[in-house]
Amino acid sequence: MCGIRERGNKVIGKKKWYIKLIIIILLVFGAMFAGFPILWMFLSSFKPNSEIFAWPPTWISKNFTFEAYAAIFQTQEKMRFFVNSYVISGIVVILTLIFGILASYGFSRFNFAGKNFINTIIISVQAVPPITLLIPYLSLIVTIKLYNTYFALILTYMLFTLPYAILMTTGYMNTLPKDLDEAVMIDGGSRFRALWTILVPTAVPGLVSVGMYTFMQAWNEYLFALALTKTNEMRTVPVGISLLMGQHAYEWNQMMAMSVLGSLPVLLLFLFFQRYFIAGMTAGAVKN
Amino acid sequence: MSKLTNIKDDLQLKRTRRLQRFSNRSEPYLYLLPTIAIMVLLLIIPIYMVIHYSFFDNVIINKNPIFIGIDNYVKILADSAFWVAVRNTLFFVAVSVVVHLFLGMIFAMLLNTGYLSNKSKALFRVIYALPWMFTASIIAILWKMMMNPNGIINFLLQVTNISSNQIAWLGDRKFALIAVTIINIWAGYPFYMISILAGLQGVSGDLYEASAIDGANMKQQFFRITIPQLQPILISLIMLDFVWTIQQFALIWMTTGGGPINATETISTYIYKQGFSKYQYSQASATAVILLVVCSIIAIFYVRHQRARE
Numbered sequence: 001m002c003g004i005r006e007r008g009n010k011v012i013g014k015k016k017w018y019i020k021l022i023i024i025i026l027l028v029f030g031a032m033f034a035g036f037p038i039l040w041m042f043l044s045s046f047k048p049n050s051e052i053f054a055w056p057p058t059w060i061s062k063n064f065t066f067e068a069y070a071a072i073f074q075t076q077e078k079m080r081f082f083v084n085s086y087v088i089s090g091i092v093v094i095l096t097l098i099f100g101i102l103a104s105y106g107f108s109r110f111n112f113a114g115k116n117f118i119n120t121i122i123i124s125v126q127a128v129p130p131i132t133l134l135i136p137y138l139s140l141i142v143t144i145k146l147y148n149t150y151f152a153l154i155l156t157y158m159l160f161t162l163p164y165a166i167l168m169t170t171g172y173m174n175t176l177p178k179d180l181d182e183a184v185m186i187d188g189g190s191r192f193r194a195l196w197t198i199l200v201p202t203a204v205p206g207l208v209s210v211g212m213y214t215f216m217q218a219w220n221e222y223l224f225a226l227a228l229t230k231t232n233e234m235r236t237v238p239v240g241i242s243l244l245m246g247q248h249a250y251e252w253n254q255m256m257a258m259s260v261l262g263s264l265p266v267l268l269l270f271l272f273f274q275r276y277f278i279a280g281m282t283a284g285a286v287k288n
Numbered sequence: 289m290s291k292l293t294n295i296k297d298d299l300q301l302k303r304t305r306r307l308q309r310f311s312n313r314s315e316p317y318l319y320l321l322p323t324i325a326i327m328v329l330l331l332i333i334p335i336y337m338v339i340h341y342s343f344f345d346n347v348i349i350n351k352n353p354i355f356i357g358i359d360n361y362v363k364i365l366a367d368s369a370f371w372v373a374v375r376n377t378l379f380f381v382a383v384s385v386v387v388h389l390f391l392g393m394i395f396a397m398l399l400n401t402g403y404l405s406n407k408s409k410a411l412f413r414v415i416y417a418l419p420w421m422f423t424a425s426i427i428a429i430l431w432k433m434m435m436n437p438n439g440i441i442n443f444l445l446q447v448t449n450i451s452s453n454q455i456a457w458l459g460d461r462k463f464a465l466i467a468v469t470i471i472n473i474w475a476g477y478p479f480y481m482i483s484i485l486a487g488l489q490g491v492s493g494d495l496y497e498a499s500a501i502d503g504a505n506m507k508q509q510f511f512r513i514t515i516p517q518l519q520p521i522l523i524s525l526i527m528l529d530f531v532w533t534i535q536q537f538a539l540i541w542m543t544t545g546g547g548p549i550n551a552t553e554t555i556s557t558y559i560y561k562q563g564f565s566k567y568q569y570s571q572a573s574a575t576a577v578i579l580l581v582v583c584s585i586i587a588i589f590y591v592r593h594q595r596a597r598e
Contacts, residue, residue: 037430102319102323126590129579242429245542256430
């Protein structure tokens with residue numbers, strides 16, 4: 001099965017047809033396991049709430065309705081969740097990219113005392129459970145009077161987005177020759193200018209994937225968003241969805257509609273920039 | 289006169305050189321300043337704080353907490369609820385990691401065969417990667433709906449004659465832990481699949497061809513070539529997954545909240561409840577430190593492993 005790879009197409013005639021059949025059956029079963037829940041979420045978002053648990057279940061409701069979506073778009077409080085998520089994730093992406101670019105330039109172009117130590121700390125962030133930091137964060141955030149603000153979330157998300165951005169961008173910078181910066185410096189420009197006018201534009205493909213991964217991390221975060229904000233007008237989408245649970249009755253169709261809307265940004269990014277995304281996802285575990 | 293200017297020039301030159309050397313030496317730190325500031329403020333200080341809290345009584349609530357040594361740790365280790373959480377976490381993590389690895393491997397190999405056209409491979413790859421695109425809270429809500437007694441899962445089980453009971457997957461103590469583990473398996477395997485797929489594509493085809501000439505069968509190829517070639521990736525994946533799964537919070541919190549009773553209580557829901565429902569921040573800190581130590585040990589192995597690969 002794994003013996004045939006790119007060159008495999010040549011020998012396909014020799015391969016037995018029933019192996020192909022088994023593979024296709026397995027693939028379809030796997031695809032159902034992976035895709036069915038998402039299909040179900042999508043279908044449920046177009047049902048009236050009373051039909052969510054109909055027995056036998058309805059696939060496409062006879063009472064097909066946009067009611068759930070309308071309910072979300074018409075409630076300012078619920079739209080606010082989306083605004084909050086976009087603002088917070090957007091700012092986190094911008095700050096992470098700026099700080100990440102600066103740091104990775106430092107790592108890529110200089111040798112200095114403590115380089116290894118700082119690098120180790122940055123890598124080790126991946127292993128620190130967010131819940132361990134939650135209690136000190138609560139007390140810090142309350143002390144500096146940022147509780148229940150955007151800044152509380154932006155600041156705390158940076159710790160988890162920055163290490164990844166630095167590791168990825170440093171790898172990218174290392175592939176760019178030092179001649180590039182020196183050319184600018186010979187013309188009398190500073191290192192700093194070389195970084196922003198030459199290196200950053202060259203590194204755009206890598207930065208796109210870093211930016212997307214950062215966006216995804218910030219958009220999906222739940223624990224800090226739950227514990228460091230209090231009022232509904234500060235809630236983000238993941239926390240907002242859970243608020244639809246058990247306030248009155250469960251508004252399942254609205255929760256599904258909000259899940260669809262809440263997943264769209266990441267999903268669209270994934271579909272359009274699949275290659276960057278996969279490069280980003282696998283960077284942690286796979287190295288070239 | 290000219291001698292004097294020479295000395296002056298000389299001094300001037302030395303001073304600028306010294307300045308240059310200083311700025312050269314401090315320059316990298318300027319680039320790293322924002323990062324170092326964030327690491328100190330949001331990582332080093334908080335870790336110091338949480339360790340500090342774990343040795344005091346009534347932190348955060350009380351302005352002047354009292355030092356009580358290891359009493360918090362003693363209390364936690366004597367708490368049967370803590371050990372239930374440990375047991376549940378171990379089950380949750382062990383089953384998740386093993387099944388993630390298994391599914392990730394199978395799906396990656398299916399997607400890497402020569403039997404399919406590149407287009408259908410790309411289509412299946414997108415479908416298989418889908419669960420990774422959804423955030424934990426959305427996954428939790430979705431599966432909570434599907435695992436409802438009247439939900440689609442029970443319907444499918446009935447239609448296929450597997451079980452006709454309307455099981456409350458998340459509400460029954462017998463099933464809840466298995467149910468959240470299944471949800472976590474669904475949510476996490478794509479990371480393995482995509483990483484393994486990238487790894488498989490890096491294995492040289494010559495190895496397989498040479499072994500085929502020597503008469504190796506598929507099983508031998510898998511265990512003698514594929515697994516050894518992927519080994520470094522697999523070890524990284526398992527360690528990362530271990531750290532991620534052990535701290536999984538959103539998924540469990542939003543499906544069962546650790547219940548029914550404590551059937552799905554894991555370390556992270558235990559910490560959260562101690563802190564944010566019981567306001568026992570000191571004990572929550574002590575538990576958090578225990579979790580941190582476990583994760584740090586894994587992290588040390590992970591970093592060593594990564595270093596060795598470089």
